Amino acid sequence: MSVSAALYGLQGPELLPGEKAFFRDADPWGIILFGRNVDRPKQLARLCASLRDGLGRDLPIFIDQEGGRVQRLKAPTWRAAPPAARFGELWDRDPELAIEAVRLNHILLAAELKDAGIDVDFAPCCDLQIEGADAVIGDRAFHADPDPVSALATAALDGLRDQGVAGVIKHIPGHGRADADSHFKLPVVRTPADELRETDLAAFKGVSGATMAMTAHVVFTAFDAELCATLSRTVIADIIRGEIGFDGLLMSDDLSMQALDGSLRQRGEGAARAGCEILMHCNGDMKEMVEIAHAAPRLDGQAKERAIAAEAERGPRAAHDTRELTARLEGCFRDAGLEPPAP
Template identity: 70%
Template sequence: MSVTAAIYGFAGTEITPEEKAFFRDADPWGFVLFARNIDRPRQVARLAGSLRDMMGRDVPILIDQEGGRVQRLKPPTWRKAPAARRFGELYEREPELGIEAVRLNHEMLAHELITLGIDVDAAPCCDLVVEGADAVIGDRAFSPDPQTVGMLALAALEGLHRQGVAGIVKHIPGHGRADADSHFELPVVREEHGLLSETDFAPFRAVAGAEMAMTAHVVYADIDEEHCATLSREVISNVIRTEIGFDGLLMSDDLSMKALRGTIRQRGEGALKAGCDMLLHCNGDMKEMIEVAHAAVRLDGKAAERAQKAGAARGRPAGLDLEDARRRLDAYFREAGLEALAG
């Protein structure tokens, strides 16, 4: 069955009649949850079930659950997961422990999600820690070293997959060097293409086999000085698809972010024209979602194949004892002489 190339957020902890009518008509590939949609575990599980019942299929349900500053499932109900940078620090002391800790942490994240019916995590960040850059990425990234980021990102994806959750690598081809927060303004990276290829783009080559990736609303001036990656055919075709070698499902970052200009429909049409497979719209504003629906096309051809493969990456969770996993994760940090995790 062909669905439209869109993923939507919505307003509250339940789907309203207006939203239900819209979603049934718009027929999106998936949905994304935010803190405004979350109250208690039972409510989230009911909500996930109601989304699938409404659409009549096993629709993917996404969430941003990186840990650190970016986690929609929050304490005290849910575990306070550590920021990615802490795992990079562990890796710098004890590489094997760092890799195993990342894998285990993402198993735990996935286990927490899959029990609620959430089966796609918008993680890991494959961006670099870059001194002097805007703080929007910061400790959401594992390391300033491209090889380290690539290795830890692979471990993160493995951990998610072990518990039946598909991951989304972000923000391709690299947001860590950006000079602004794309939620509020358009960042511009002015370094030469050759340098970016060796540094910022390198971690994404390590995870080029991932099923899904999310674009960066960032201009790489030496490649395309007029368009951010989300809207740049040059960046998507020549950098993301060819130089990096990513052939999975490519979704835009949130179309409502202020880095983008024009109407929401124009943004969506521009992203698809540039080569994105999927449009992401997060804020739940009905007027904007209607515009996205006018831009979103039916998935077919290569985009449909990628979407099918991405959906199939969701699987059956392996067994996991969360309390035992917490103890093991703490032990990895203690063994390396680092402070144990909180939460």
């Protein structure tokens, strides 16, 4: 029997009895963790083990571990990874060193995740740095130009995969131009279609090896003047699947975000109708999760095939000396005449 096409969060650092019962009944494809779920390494490993034990299978466990501002495993317990923009600075000095540095950085990120029992990272961002846009993306983006973003995102996925961690590119078809933070308000992008094709769409189109992507709660008036990408059949079918050519598993951004209107069930049903194959709900609110559970279809057909392909990336990890990798990462910046990331 197939699982539910959903991804849920939970409230705290331990799996509560009510959450365990809900997850067993709802049977989601995966679970996403946040800072509120993270205390110490042993606690985190126990939590991941309890989630898999509670559902009786080796389900994917997700987290946002980009580095910089978006890092759920935080220093000093874990490494303070640099934001993506630092690698864009390095690209402008030496593209080959930048690609190697991104790969090394994501091997190090993935090694810490794998140690904790987490095997999917919501990274990298393939959004562009756009001057004058809302700061929600900002230095989370590698670069302002699509070619370096594509190349560095591909390197990031390679680094994660080295440790048996799957990556999720986001926020397709682009969040860099957003005029608002979609956590709080619906952004609207009025850029002409031809310009979007040459920039934002090109960044995603150039990424190789992505098996999963997360949508943007952003309205692109050039493609759909009313509905954001997450809820737009036109954007998903014609732009994400068509022009960008993404053929992996497509999941919604968090359906509890204030960019979206209507009940949680209505949001979930709308996202599923539009073509989102996994519905994501993050805040751990049980009443809201129940609504999403009513909206989430079973994971079947082509979506199930894509999910199986994505899960296959959660494989064995390569052996590395962490200190050596860190030294090589710092050396990439020094060789280009830049200050290396803080250890």
